[in-house]
Amino acid sequence: MPPGLKDVAARAGVSIKTVSNVVNGYVHVSPGTRARVQQAIDALGYIPNVAARQLRSGRSGVIALAVPELQSPYFAELAGLIVQAAERRSWTVLIDQTDGHADRERNLVAGLRRHAIDGLIFSPLALAGEELSTTGDTPMVLLGERIWHGPADHVAIDSTAAAADVTRHLIGLGRHRIAAIGAQRLPSAVTAHQRLAGYRAALAEAGIPEDPRLVAEVASFHRVDGAAAMAALLDGPEPPDAVFGFNDVLALGALRTLLERGLRVPEDVAVAGFDDIEDGRFSTPTLTTIAPDTAELARLAVDLLAERLGETKPEGDGSGDGSGTPPRELRVPYELKARESTLGR
């Protein structure tokens, strides 16, 4: 049984509360007492019991991060950055994998862990706007693109604009048959919709008519999907001379298919992706992509949550909710990284 305040108090010859005061950095403790208590703490190796703390204060010091999957490099990077950002506030991050299952996401939002976590950073995949509103009282920050101005704070990059930039870059290289890999029918697949919208906008802008056969749908955003989609495109009547993968993983899958078939990248087909994952910086050829400022995104998400948590509700309001300031929508900058897959060596 690990030592508690009681044991420390006994050893230092003071009351339990005094020890608590020392531990919590309460100001009015005489230097002598403080030293004595501190010594007892060190000697016994006392560690505050989080469960008891949480029970008393309602705060656990744990926030949850829910992402579709950790295997995906983008989310892995993101998770790492969020853990780092949270560490600065000495929060612990509980990472949840939803696998894109709607019911799993619903459970999360409904507050299955309501008591256990102080806040939630959530990158929804299956759930669309309205369903997210049933958050309970745990503050939530949404990541990724959303059209719906929902009930929670939200951080994202301007996916549509970024997708348009990529497409413009491909057009600028003189390509005209530009394929898009990553379209999805599901209405909740907002990411896919937004990137498709950006792609279309750029085409329209350049006066290039859209060829529906160049827009490839995928079941999910994995390498195999990208590879398969690329194969289908190449087998079509008029294969593309450029491809925009809606994320790097799709683009890398496409790249693989192209090289496998002996096509030259970018001479025969230029390839661009989205996310700037590490693999793309080391593939052959290196991958042109959109680099969102993911570190900033992570920092902002944690900051927003901190702000919500810092807000003590105006007392005796009676309305019960007291959700404070209205939800905010924050944009994070991005950058187009033109690399070998479009520019060549």
Added chain:
Amino acid sequence: MPPGLKDVAARAGVSIKTVSNVVNGYVHVSPGTRARVQQAIDALGYIPNVAARQLRSGRSGVIALAVPELQSPYFAELAGLIVQAAERRSWTVLIDQTDGHADRERNLVAGLRRHAIDGLIFSPLALAGEELSTTGDTPMVLLGERIWHGPADHVAIDSTAAAADVTRHLIGLGRHRIAAIGAQRLPSAVTAHQRLAGYRAALAEAGIPEDPRLVAEVASFHRVDGAAAMAALLDGPEPPDAVFGFNDVLALGALRTLLERGLRVPEDVAVAGFDDIEDGRFSTPTLTTIAPDTAELARLAVDLLAERLGETKPEGDGSGDGSGTPPRELRVPYELKARESTLGR
């Protein structure tokens, strides 16, 4: 304020304890009462307060997983699998990133979170054997290779044997100047040592003298390290005709350098890695590698922990420790996946 047992009890017209009994599936509750209580629970949307539960029972239902870094694909995959395995026991996994910092790892083991977690699954990078012994009372399962038969359960593949298999495979292709990328001096870098040992054993077995210039040291196991090491090897007097990267990421980095310099893989230089990460299955060429049964590893790790947790100590022992059965060493099978980077198309 979310409803507690108290509220449910009031609504159902029974005592708090009866509600507790219903929630915990205690047998001797009359069907009528049970139904009434259940109804109240549903109506109020009661959720047990984990903090209070933990305070009372000492169990939190949370286990921690500590890995060097999530960005690394191998660990990301591993983390995902462990989360899945833990879910089957309805445990939550807290993922910790140590970044390979020794002090961070020490903190973990010393039990910074002692109260908060029921068990720890730990893949140490910086910490060597002895320092791991100060586990406190939280059960721990170690992942990855260890020579030291330490104080904790341990799951790993036979890294040395696997490394020897890879090297033998390269030798079998008729290569004689086989380089190894991933050696490390640090005595705690057990992974590197074991794989190097396997590499050497296979060479010795084939009667190939070891050329120290073909053993490349790296600072860490990242793509850049692999790429840099490969470049250095190629610039040497007698460049290798095969490379064994101590993990896939290193091998992929090396691959990148080779292709960049216009060398053919595997014709000029054959490349093999270790881990079977997804990237290697889609690189060009696809990467020959060792595929550990990571799913099995995850399952075993969780099972071992469960066993330790299930063990109720023989009461009144008095020795205080009561660590039960001695630490176990479990091996997980692996498989050599020969792909294009050694076999060609």
Added chain:
DNA sequence: AACGATGGTTCCAACGTTGTAAACCTGTGA
């Protein structure tokens, strides 16, 4: 010298849950 102000410390009561032991029923056999 009496007084308030202030710093330093303690006491008490909760937070929500469960183990223990005891109380309460109901029905049975003597």
Added chain:
DNA sequence: TCACAGGTTTACAACGTTGGAACCATCGTT
């Protein structure tokens, strides 16, 4: 009819912590 056994329910105390009020010095002020 009474005691007893069994299932069923309850009261109480604890788990370790902290907010708030209360307490006791000590000091500076009038």
